[in-house]
Amino acid sequence: MTRDTTLESAIDQVNAVVEARLRAPHVRAFFHEPTFTATYVVSDDATGKAAIIDSVWDFHQPSGRTSFEAADEIVAYVQEQELSVDWILETHAHADHLSAAPYLQEKLGGKLAIGREIVTVQGVFGKIFNEGTEFARDGSQFDRLLEDGDVLMVGDIPLTVLHVPGHTPADMAYIVGDAAFVGDTMFMPDYGSARADFPGGDARLLYRSVRRLMRLPDKTRVFLCHDYKAPNREEFVWETTMLAERTANVHLHEGVTEDAFVEMRTQRDATLEMPKLILPSIQVNMRGGHLPPPEQDGISYLKVPVNAL
């Protein structure tokens, strides 16, 4: 091979990588109003491969009953579109809804993955819920524990994993082509940012994580885990762009310093109630979406630790 053709083939290889990264995946959002959560099915048109991000298992707290309405919508969509699910991803151990990951995995296949720092979350909450030794705190409830910089594939499109702690220690963002799934870091520009006062939360880390995300290109499509509407906005919206976030996010736009953000976030968090479903959510989500093991009567019970949170 001459020097020229070697160079040319190297350039072709680089171009192929760049092209794959810039490829726009197909993104279908499902918004769950009872918990204000957006679940995403992100897929590669060329191969029909897909990942599901942040699913919801319906839980009716007053009766303690679960149902699969939200999850069945995902199953129906994936089957209609004839997608093949390779990954079921969590951006973090959610404190406001239960994950339907095990149900989706049973119906659709795919590997369940979450950030490696889930082990820290399991340690903290294993203690709060006084779990015995049968509750493994090593992340073994998941098929894969992800680290910053890991790359998974959604068909031919690379999915890059970024560790974005702050809301919790285990938060991950998933960058797929031109789409960023940022979990609970920033929300819509008119709403701001996620809270940072759960055990293991850290407003300073959250600021740094968001600044890191904001280095993504301006035209990046940004998909949020939640929306709660906002003053002067009557509709739920869960998609924006990095340009809009960088220039207009009410808590985190360019020019807001780390100290100013930490002060604002800390004051605001002190006024917030705990999420309605935090106790059931954490007990299930730290187990990868499984209920605690049933007692002798075959029923699973969820605990309420009194004055512990």
Ligand SMILES: [Fe+2]
């Ligand atoms: Fe969250």
